[in-house]
Amino acid sequence: MPQGKPDVVPDDGLTTRQRRNRPLTIVHTGVGKGKSTAAFGLALRAWNQGWPVGVFQFVKSAKWRVGEERALRVLGDSGEGGTVAWHKMGEGWSWVQRSPESNEEAAREGWAQVRRDLAAQTYGLYVLDEFAYPLHWGWVDTDEVVEVLRSRPGTQHVVITGRNAPAALVDAADLVTDMSKVKHPMDVGQKGQKGIEW
Amino acid sequence: MPQGKPDVVPDDGLTTRQRRNRPLTIVHTGVGKGKSTAAFGLALRAWNQGWPVGVFQFVKSAKWRVGEERALRVLGDSGEGGTVAWHKMGEGWSWVQRSPESNEEAAREGWAQVRRDLAAQTYGLYVLDEFAYPLHWGWVDTDEVVEVLRSRPGTQHVVITGRNAPAALVDAADLVTDMSKVKHPMDVGQKGQKGIEW
Incomplete structure (x- = not known):
């Protein structure tokens, strides 16, 4: 079990308090399950x-994340913890009036909004779900993302999920977990199941 | 992105519906972050x-899982989805009157209750958080656990987290993800942070 003790004492000129509140860039990548579910666990x-x-849900699927979305909306509306804003590319980002001409354009619009929100310090945690795909495909420029993340103000944490996270993003991230598939029911013919896949 | 399509068509004598509702044993293991957070994401x-x-929280720590517990309690009490029962070893399992004499005994009592609940089909999803440790340490017999899981009634899904999941458990599981550490802030002296580690 992790003991919460660092391996080395850093020589970074920061106080313990500053280090405690350092904004983290977190990446969940790899071909195994659990990348997004772990990100939504962090959201709790x-x-x-x-x-x-x-x-910011960078995927197009009616079925995906319905459970997580409903749960986080109930939590956000409960008045007991933080608020939750849920933005979906698949149905057209709510702040964009017209329909985007392509998934590529939609992904870019999503990133542009994330960039504006980071500048405005809108959220304490950003879940950029499946954002590794538009980066991998070159729809959104990874170098720009890295630069925006590096220079973001305040203590905003960002978690990015998806297979094939670009190397430059992994290099820039503070915490990277690779979810490796050891075994999956689909290997032996099992289809996706409610409560498990969605 | 997973397409939900199996690689092979199984020759198991089951109907698609039966296969759709097959109870899964899921294991999140490895040294990286996200094992438990992904399990709580599944709980959503x-x-x-x-x-x-x-x-069933097989860990002793005041700080661990406080966010997940509060969130799942709010969800369980909301009346909108399923109910949530949260059992903690660290404070003494609620169904045990006297204090256990050791962590080993406490872990065994936890497993005994899981076994009773599986027989009674109490839950649709069991999160056995950090249960891989008492198995790895030999406090709870892995072969017994595997046999109980194999013969459990109904469609109860079980997710087990923790490093060092025993090979016999991995063999028996349907879905296994190994969370590998690519990079962690503690490597460079960062201490655990609120909202990230707890």
Whole structure:
């Protein structure tokens, strides 16, 4: 079990308090399950801290994340923890009036909004769900993302999920977990199941 | 992105519907972050399906899982999804009157209750958080656990987290993800942070 003790004492000129509140860039990548579910698990902790949580869902699927979305909306509306804002590319981002001409354009619009929110310090935690795909495909420029994340103000944490996270993003991130598939029911013919896949 | 399509068509004598509702044994292991957070993310899906969720927290730490516990309690009490029962070893399992003499005994008592609940089909999803440790340490017999899971009635899903999941458990499981550490802030002297580690 992790003991919460660092391996080395850093020589970074920061106080312990500053280090405690350092904004983290977190990446969940790899071909195994659990990348997004772990990100939404992190959202529970952020909600519990009273932080505003912003979810940007960079996927198009009616079925995906319905459970997480409903749960986080109930939590956000409970008045007990932080607020939750849920933004979906699949149905057209709510702040964009017209329909985007392509998934590529939609992904870019999503990133542009994330960038504006980071500048405005809108959220305490950003869940950029499946954002690794538009980066991997080159729809959104990874170098620009890295630069925006590096220079973001305040203590905003960002978690990015998806297979094939670009190397430059992994290099720039503070915490990277690779979810490796050891075994999956689909290997032996099992289809996706409610409560498990969605 | 997973397309939900199996690689092979199984020759198991089951109907598609039976296969759809097959109870899964899921293991999140490895040294990286996200094992438990992904399990609690799964709990959101189960809650959304209206399933009773049972969490058995096989760890002793005041700080761990406080966010997840509060969030799942709010969800369970909301009346919108499934119920949530949260059991903690660290404070003494609620169904045991006297204090256990050791962590080993406490872990065994936890497993005994899981076994009773599986027989009674109490929950739709069981989160056995950090249960891999008492198995790895030999406090609870892995072969017994595997046999109880194999013969459990109904469609109860079980997710087990923790490093060092025993090979026999991995063999018996349907879905296994290894969370590998690519990079962690503690490597460079960062201490645990609120909203991230708890």
